[in-house]
Amino acid sequence: MSWTESGFGSNDYWLLALIIITWSVFFCLPKIFSKQFTIFIFVYSLTIPSIMDNSFGVVPFNYYDIMDGPKYTGMDLVVYLLYPPYGYLFLFFYKKFCIDDKHIVFFISIATIASICFEWVNHKMGVFHYKNGYQIIYSPSFYLISQTLLVLYYRMVELKH
Amino acid sequence: MIVTFYIFISWMLIGLFLFNKIQRHAPLNEVTLLFLISCLINTHTYVGLFDTFNWMKTTTDTELFIGVLIYKNVFVPLLITCFSFLIDRNPRTKKILFLILFTLIILCVDLINVFQGLYSFKQWNHFYTIIYFSIFLFTILVILKWYRGLVLSSGGKNNVVD
Numbered sequence: 001m002s003w004t005e006s007g008f009g010s011n012d013y014w015l016l017a018l019i020i021i022t023w024s025v026f027f028c029l030p031k032i033f034s035k036q037f038t039i040f041i042f043v044y045s046l047t048i049p050s051i052m053d054n055s056f057g058v059v060p061f062n063y064y065d066i067m068d069g070p071k072y073t074g075m076d077l078v079v080y081l082l083y084p085p086y087g088y089l090f091l092f093f094y095k096k097f098c099i100d101d102k103h104i105v106f107f108i109s110i111a112t113i114a115s116i117c118f119e120w121v122n123h124k125m126g127v128f129h130y131k132n133g134y135q136i137i138y139s140p141s142f143y144l145i146s147q148t149l150l151v152l153y154y155r156m157v158e159l160k161h
Numbered sequence: 162m163i164v165t166f167y168i169f170i171s172w173m174l175i176g177l178f179l180f181n182k183i184q185r186h187a188p189l190n191e192v193t194l195l196f197l198i199s200c201l202i203n204t205h206t207y208v209g210l211f212d213t214f215n216w217m218k219t220t221t222d223t224e225l226f227i228g229v230l231i232y233k234n235v236f237v238p239l240l241i242t243c244f245s246f247l248i249d250r251n252p253r254t255k256k257i258l259f260l261i262l263f264t265l266i267i268l269c270v271d272l273i274n275v276f277q278g279l280y281s282f283k284q285w286n287h288f289y290t291i292i293y294f295s296i297f298l299f300t301i302l303v304i305l306k307w308y309r310g311l312v313l314s315s316g317g318k319n320n321v322v323d
Contacts, residue, residue, distance in 0.1 A: 001213055047197040054204040055230050060221045072213045
């Protein structure tokens with residue numbers, strides 16, 4: 001397994017810069033969740049995209065490639081470093097703005113729009129390559145479900161304590 | 162048929178967690194974390210290791226592939242989570258019995274998968290599968306111990322917000 005398929009290009013530099021920025025944002029944010037729950041957010045944010053990529057990104061579906069091409073490379077794994085700070089940021093705002101039942105749908109919709117914009121920028125920068133008829137318009141369904149599940153789990157755990 | 166088979170046994174395992182005794186000995190946060198970590202490890206192992214290094218060849222048939230997805234993303238994580246709690250909370254003799262039972266289940270499932278054509282072996286065999294899943298189970302047990310240590314180090318508080 002190599003690091004890249006076609007050498008270190010602009011998409012790799014973009015990805016590394018983005019990872020540095022997102023993790024810097026994470027470290028600057030106040031830690032409002034316990035260590036255990038932060039680990040949960042990280043693992044959740046890693047697992048959901050992993051399942052999606054390894055299900056819909058491979059043959060027979062093969063709807064998209066990550067980074068340079070279809071091969072599984074080191075940089076494909078580095079992409080996953082983007083997701084944990086994003087997951088933390090999502091729940092951070094949820095907690096910080098004390099989102100109640102009335103506004104939860106609105107909050108998840110905004111977060112989904114933000115996620116799509118983030119994905120679109122990454123698509124333009126060559127991190128994701130859609131193929132076999134896949135379009136970015138299909139992505140909101142994944143974001144809506146995964147973000148709703150995360151909020152539901154958070155509320156369930158919070159209620160328990 | 163294989164899809165129905167995996168949906169049925171996954172449903173059985175979920176039932177064990179929800180309605181049976183396992184739930185009383187396994188807090189929700191630990192079950193969820195172990196399930197997610199198992200998913201994460203297993204999904205990357207099948208695509209990143211087995212397929213990339215051509216140790217196994219996963220099916221390209223859509224119907225069978227749905228079976229593979231349920232197997233690696235639902236059934237295996239549930240089984241590993243279930244057995245990690247069973248092995249963790251029982252005395253040594255029972256631990257060995259559960260380990261043998263786990264190995265037998267994995268072997269049977271692996272035989273069914275190969276027979277049904279979910280994947281085929283290239284540079285792999287059933288013995289390697291048993292070794293892989295034993296290491297996998299051991300890793301999950303270590304993670305469980307570490308996570309419990311983390312809870313203890315935070316003064317036993319398992320709260321959401323600090």
